[in-house]
Amino acid sequence: MPGSMLRIPAISILDGKFVIVGKDGDYEAIEDEDGKPVDPVSFLEELVRRKGEIIYINDINGMENNSPQYGLLKKLVGTAELWVDAGSRSGDALVDVIFAGAQRAVLSTKTVVELDEVDAALDVSDGIMLCIDYDRGIIARNREIARMTPRKLADEVKKAGVCDVIFADHGRKKKGEVNRDILFDLVRSGVGVYTAGNIVENDMPVLEKLGVKGVLLDMGEVLKAW
Numbered sequence: 001m002p003g004s005m006l007r008i009p010a011i012s013i014l015d016g017k018f019v020i021v022g023k024d025g026d027y028e029a030i031e032d033e034d035g036k037p038v039d040p041v042s043f044l045e046e047l048v049r050r051k052g053e054i055i056y057i058n059d060i061n062g063m064e065n066n067s068p069q070y071g072l073l074k075k076l077v078g079t080a081e082l083w084v085d086a087g088s089r090s091g092d093a094l095v096d097v098i099f100a101g102a103q104r105a106v107l108s109t110k111t112v113v114e115l116d117e118v119d120a121a122l123d124v125s126d127g128i129m130l131c132i133d134y135d136r137g138i139i140a141r142n143r144e145i146a147r148m149t150p151r152k153l154a155d156e157v158k159k160a161g162v163c164d165v166i167f168a169d170h171g172r173k174k175k176g177e178v179n180r181d182i183l184f185d186l187v188r189s190g191v192g193v194y195t196a197g198n199i200v201e202n203d204m205p206v207l208e209k210l211g212v213k214g215v216l217l218d219m220g221e222v223l224k225a226w
Contacts, residue, residue: 010219013057021220057073066087087108092120109142112145138150194214195214
């Protein structure tokens with residue numbers, strides 16, 4: 001139904017702090033009125049109050065250094081429904097994210113080594129999502145995955161039991177068109193489709209018409225509206 005598409009704030013954590021990407025591409029801590037890093041639990045509670053109960057978390061330590069911040073995730077449990085990309089390389093790592101309290105653990109094409117890791121994680125939890133990182137082709141460590149089309153990859157993980165995928169279009173500029181052809185094809189695959197990549201308000205009618213279930217909102221843009 002119109003208006004039913006989820007709008008999910010996507011926030012990053014680094015060294016125990018909530019951060020956003022600054023103008024120079026560096027990570028900058030989100031600060032309170034006194035210029036100090038915000039308290040993670042209090043800030044997440046306020047974010048939920050303003051934007052809804054689902055929060056998407058990018059764990060920068062996990063993604064860049066393979067050192068997920070499980071301790072912080074456990075502190076955040078109960079404040080929101082957490083969907084977490086902790087840079088998991090294996091099925092065991094995905095399961096660790098679930099055990100830390102996340103409702104959804106995200107496997108990204110940028111970090112996964114083998115698609116078989118999906119099967120291992122699904123044996124323990126059905127809360128596994130795949131993020132298809134894309135920039136004129138799938139961004140992947142695994143060459144076989146990199147050669148696939150997004151639709152082919154969605155078909156493969158659907159067979160394994162994955163119900164939802166995220167299409168993260170890293171090459172898209174704010175004023176550029178959303179990739180209608182790929183999104184339409186992904187929706188036709190039968191998986192639930194979420195999308196990310198400089199999503200703006202003008203994109204919403206198009207994405208809803210395509211059948212996209214939800215969008216990940218850049219935290220920098222979310223904060224501008226506060």
